[in-house]
Amino acid sequence: MNINYTYAFILLIIVLIICFLVNISLGSVPIPLGAIFESFIGTLEHESWPYIIKEYRLPKAFTAVLVGSGLGISGLLMQTLFRNPLAGPFVLGISSGASLGVALVILGAGIFSGAFASIFVSKWSIIIAASLGSFLVLSAVLVVSSKVRDTMAILIIGLMFGSITAAVVSVLSYFSSAEQLQQYIFWGFGSLGNLSWQELGIFFLVYSLGMLLSIFSIKGLNSLLLGENYAKSLGLNIKQTRLIIIVATSLLAGTITAFAGPIAFIGLAIPHITRQVFTTSNHKILIPAVFLFGAIIMLICDSIAQLPTSDYTLPINAITSLFGAPVVIWLLVRKRKMLF
Template sequence: MNTKFTYAFISLIAVLIVCFFANISLGSVSIPLHAIVDSLLGSSDHESWQYIIQNYRLPKAFTAILVGSGLGISGLLMQTLFRNPLAGPYVLGISSGASLGVALIILGAGIFGGVFATLLISKWSIIIAASLGSFLVLSAVLLVSSKVRDTMAILIIGLMFGSITAAVVSVLSYFSSAEQLQQYIFWGFGSLGNLSWYELAIFFSVYIVGLILTIFSIKALNSLLLGENYAKSLGLNLKKSRLIIILATSLLAGTITAFAGPIAFIGLAIPHITRQVFTTSNHKILLPAVFLFGAIIMLICDSIAQLPTSDYTLPINAITSLIGAPVVIWLLVRKRKMLF
């Protein structure tokens, strides 16, 4: 039964490798292909090219892979857990929590004023604020979800938390200077390109924990395809599995938002694209497939965003939405109902 998927997987891996090399060979400075290979091996005699490849383009490509696959996987987890094809990693308020944290740092900095403010707005403080923000909102959602039996109620509670944080951000924006607002909006654009190898290593460690939790949830996810009562009758510990799945999502989506900003639509659209191609709901197949699709599409979006050969870089969030939104509309029009 699995053989029909083998070819699909082999071709996807091939496409991923091509996209990966295409992504690092495209940029504002054009570098010939042989020089890229040399730079990757560390044997290039062109020092600035080697620097660009090793310290800028390579970490950015890896970030794109982690961001795309991680968001896709957390979208898949949420869609199965909530039995809702329109659920994404952000329905639980992860993105709004992160936004709140960052807004408090950037927009609230004015309150502290002076030297302290400039100290506060470093890259690390934004990462920490985003993580803390999404973590806090998620803990609140988790706390409520342990009391609520109905999974749909958790979905609505997540959306409500999102509204509350959005409102707080609006109030903060109202009292902020134009400069601070601009900085906040720039964070909201999302960015894959600002990570050092050290930051990438931290990002990767958290990502791996989320991924391992997901892999251990495959069986639970498959039984949840029948609905919660059937899953329970198959011996599933519903509360525990739900906690693990939500935790995995928050680790994946939370760190991604912290390091790369709130990136839209990937989490929602990737699982649907994957289901169209692989026509299965078995998570043993879907999980690696979503990983590959997420990574490939994020690499493509990033390649488009950096507008090859020009000096401009478009906001990555705009590109993912430009690609993601039509995909969702197309799916709805073509299928009428979304299968999951």
């Protein structure tokens, strides 16, 4: 590995640790960094801080790391697979598929089986529905797009599937109670908090599986940079690689959407930010770099969303775009060239 990359990675890891600690320290009640260190080694004596750190801030910070890195990597996988810089989990309808699954569970449960609603709307049914929804929509997009071959057409098809799911959600909303609608809309804002350690454990398990598959795809992703025919001539099993990439993406994007809601923009922006900074397309560098950038930016966005020292929390979904879009625009203007 190039020596410059090593320095960049060390720097990013340090920044990640700093962001992680700052994220824990900021919130409605500011906690000094010293107290955080003390709570880690168990010597902190305070009536509420240890509880806030252990049960609220720490799981939230871990969730931010998983969400940011996972969405960034699934965006990277999609951009390489579809050979399109505009691709991302959101554009190709994975997140809208997850939304449809969740809408069916939250809103549909009330319509189809009022009595069982409370059973259906458990966290697990939401997770399974979101994962299934994202997998089905992405597979549908891929099946249809295998018949067209034109990259732009694939994006349009993804958008169309997004419109279909949005329409189904509208129909469901029309028949739903205000309470259920509110629950669905709040899910749509995205949230990194509210996860117990147990839920975080399951999240991490599925996430790790998706991550392992992504790492396993590095070689295939690199040959896909030449296009599918070249990749095939290099001995790549296209169908198998495509399936692994799709499964990895739906595991990552699907569970993230299930646990944290449909978080916009990160999946599209992080790979571009990483490519601009690292000026490479080699996935052996990009995957760990996207991981670090995604985690760092998500931690920063969450820190902003907490509105430090206030009692309010803004929807994380709004902050990612408010913060992320200007960063991408700035990078593109500064470098004057999009690297892909």
